[in-house]
Amino acid sequence: MALAAAIPGVILAGGLSSRMGQDKARIRLGGASLLDRAARRLRPQVSTLAVNANGPVLFGEGEELPVFADLDAARAGPLSGVLAALDHTRRTQPEASHVATVPTDSPFFPEDLVARLARAVDGPERIAVARSEAGLHPVFALWPVALAGDLAAWLAGGGALRVRSYLERHQAREVTFPPVETARGSFDPFFNINTPADLDAAENWLWVLER
Numbered sequence: 001m002a003l004a005a006a007i008p009g010v011i012l013a014g015g016l017s018s019r020m021g022q023d024k025a026r027i028r029l030g031g032a033s034l035l036d037r038a039a040r041r042l043r044p045q046v047s048t049l050a051v052n053a054n055g056p057v058l059f060g061e062g063e064e065l066p067v068f069a070d071l072d073a074a075r076a077g078p079l080s081g082v083l084a085a086l087d088h089t090r091r092t093q094p095e096a097s098h099v100a101t102v103p104t105d106s107p108f109f110p111e112d113l114v115a116r117l118a119r120a121v122d123g124p125e126r127i128a129v130a131r132s133e134a135g136l137h138p139v140f141a142l143w144p145v146a147l148a149g150d151l152a153a154w155l156a157g158g159g160a161l162r163v164r165s166y167l168e169r170h171q172a173r174e175v176t177f178p179p180v181e182t183a184r185g186s187f188d189p190f191f192n193i194n195t196p197a198d199l200d201a202a203e204n205w206l207w208v209l210e211r
């Protein structure tokens, strides 16, 4: 199946950031917020861009984007954001077959993420998800709009909240991405900032990359 060229993108920023202790989307890394960084990186890869968040969103120097919240207050983890993304896409871009999601807290994700995931999609109900040496990265995925009803029923029916369980249920296609090579060694392109220590590590990799 040739995926329609136009794939919308959504940045998932609806979590609680409890390990960081403050909204991760607003945290600054090398002079830009994590949200602005994610937007800058995803923008060239998608047709339109929006943000899933459950509180106020701050666009610093970045482009102002449409924001939509979870459909209910359950805060059932990343799948709540995915469901909201499917609903948003169905309403705003009825012609799109899939929507791409990335989290707000992984500033180094691949610049060919969406293109490579799209090549793995072989049908209108196929999910494609990213993998690297570090493992599976369940929120870096292309989600079929056709699964909106199925995912809503899965969450409402008390289906497992783990994204992995939902990916297994639908036999998602996995696409493996290589490490980022630098003069100081390699690191995972899906490096994820959950804690203040992770932020320090990200500052170091950014410094190395900009050298």
Ligand SMILES: Nc1nc2c(ncn2[C@@H]2O[C@H](COP(=O)(O)OP(=O)(O)OP(=O)(O)O)[C@@H](O)[C@H]2O)c(=O)[nH]1
Pocket (backbone or CB within 6 Å): 012, 013, 014, 015, 016, 017, 018, 019, 020, 024, 052, 053, 070, 074, 075, 076, 077, 078, 079, 080, 081, 082, 102, 103, 104, 105, 139, 194
């Ligand atoms: N919409 C929505 N997104 C969520 C929810 N929980 C997590 N996410 C998103 O899922 C992705 C992975 O989340 P984590 O980094 O594990 O969680 P977090 O809630 O942001 O941070 P912690 O509270 O420290 O776990 C991020 O993009 C989050 O914004 C939720 O209940 N609703």
Ligand SMILES: [Mg+2]
Pocket (backbone or CB within 6 Å): 103, 105, 192, 193, 194
């Ligand atoms: Mg995280």
